[in-house]
Amino acid sequence: EVQLVESGGGLVQPGGSLTLSCAASGFSFRNYWMGWVRQAPGAGPEWLANINQEESHSFYADSVKGRFTISRDNAKSSLFLQMHNVEADDTAVYFCARWSAALDYWGRGILVTVSS
């Protein structure tokens, strides 16, 4: 069974940093593009970043470019999102997701709250 489990969320102060992790299991992680999507309260999903299988290419939404960094560890079947200089608008549920012609598997999401 494919599973994606996010961790590392919580409360962070404006201007602070946080790293999210996503543990993957049930599939060959190294063979898939992976990405992060967030959803603010009452809003639709917003793509943040994605990364290819070999970690040679990564792409970012303008809203997080220069502040967030996506990475992966294929040996540990893990995906990461480093978040720096966070803002109140970064408050959301963050999902990791697998890409295979569509976002075919998603984690349950982890809440990040940016507040002083």
Added chain:
Amino acid sequence: EILLTQSPGTLSLSPGERATLSCRASQTVTSNYLAWYQQTPGQAPRVLIYGASIRATGIPDRFSGSGSGTDFTLTISRLEPEDFAVYYCQHYVNSRWTFGHGTKVEIK
């Protein structure tokens, strides 16, 4: 940047009725990378349709997708109680993923 506009914002229907949801792109998009998702409260989105018209694994055949170019449609032939949810279209181009703002299908 390609924008996806979904309409209507809310669709009020009764169980057993047909639902027709629209997704319009700001420019011509590749059908291969147009998907539809369903989201219920507290859950992650679930893929229903990919490649504009291909049902994902385990998705009932009352869900169908169609369209090309800039206009795409998700049709639910007969609404079941579990189908009342929010639906999003999504596109992939140049390694970027874009979502529409969603259509809420609510019980009339």
